[in-house]
Amino acid sequence: MHFISQTRYNPDSGRDEKYYRIKESFRDKLGRVRSRILLNVGFWSGLTPEEVRDVGRGLTFLQEHRDEVALFDDLFNEYSEQTRLHISKFWSEMVESGAIDISRQVIKESEAKARKMLDSESV
Numbered sequence: 050m051h052f053i054s055q056t057r058y059n060p061d062s063g064r065d066e067k068y069y070r071i072k073e074s075f076r077d078k079l080g081r082v083r084s085r086i087l088l089n090v091g092f093w094s095g096l097t098p099e100e101v102r103d104v105g106r107g108l109t110f111l112q113e114h115r116d117e118v119a120l121f122d123d124l125f126n127e128y129s130e131q132t133r134l135h136i137s138k139f140w141s142e143m144v145e146s147g148a149i150d151i152s153r154q155v156i157k158e159s160e161a162k163a164r165k166m167l168d169s170e171s172v
Contacts (some may be wrong), residue, residue: 050087050108053099059092069093069101071108071139073119085150100132107136112149 054067069090107125123134143149
């Protein structure tokens with residue numbers, strides 16, 4: 050997962066600011082590169098670019114290891130408190146909305162499509 054940003058007009062502040070989204074890129078069973086917006090974060094200030102990157106890395110780690118049991122209390126103790134809060138907040142929002150399993154669903158759909166293509170070519 051990573052963040053993409055776009056400069057937009059923020060009506061609350063009255064100026065152009067970065068609008069953030071969390072995006073995931075993956076390959077389906079046919080080998081095509083796909084991407085999905087998992088969460089629209091919105092206008093987000095107060096973090097350095099390194100902290101934004103760390104939030105993305107933390108979310109990627111949680112997604113890759115979500116079925117595993119954590120052996121240690123805090124997996125993200127090297128990150129700042131603010132970064133850890135954002136990781137937790139965004140992760141829970143994505144889980145609640147069902148966005149985490151979207152890529153798995155797309156991969157399953159593409160697998161079925163690939164099987165149909167294989168069957169029609171073998172006839």
